[in-house]
Amino acid sequence: MNIEELREYCISIKGATESFPFDESTLVFKVMEKMFAYIALDPKDGQFAVNLKCDPEKSIELRERYQGVKNGIHMPQGLLWNAVYLESDVPDVLIQELIKHSVEEVIKKLPKKKQVEYYE
Numbered sequence: 001m002n003i004e005e006l007r008e009y010c011i012s013i014k015g016a017t018e019s020f021p022f023d024e025s026t027l028v029f030k031v032m033e034k035m036f037a038y039i040a041l042d043p044k045d046g047q048f049a050v051n052l053k054c055d056p057e058k059s060i061e062l063r064e065r066y067q068g069v070k071n072g073i074h075m076p077q078g079l080l081w082n083a084v085y086l087e088s089d090v091p092d093v094l095i096q097e098l099i100k101h102s103v104e105e106v107i108k109k110l111p112k113k114k115q116v117e118y119y120e
Helices: 003-012 056-065 092-108 112-119
Strands: 017-019 026-031 034-040 049-053 069-071 081-085
Touching: 003 017, 003 026, 003 034, 003 092, 026 092, 034 092, 049 092, 056 069, 056 081, 081 092, 092 112
Parallel strands: none
Antiparallel strands: 017 026, 026 034, 034 049, 049 081, 069 081
């Protein structure tokens, strides 16, 4: 998956918005005003990586299985965000699944009323 495909997929998510709230080179995707993905458009190492929310247990499994899944960039040593490198050993279908999972992780943290609103 390249960066254009990633962007197209992220904005195809129900209710997704995109913006540059931090600076002009960090593209952020949100649902219900909460961030589910972000990507640096000028990566220091030259490799694009999308940062996605993830269940901690799933994060451990993914990081053990794929070289292209690492601790989230700009995130403390935690398991709640993963950096998923594009054009790596992570299949495109899995990247799409992880984007959906990230959205689900965001939605499940919202108040019940907001969750119902999103899924209507």
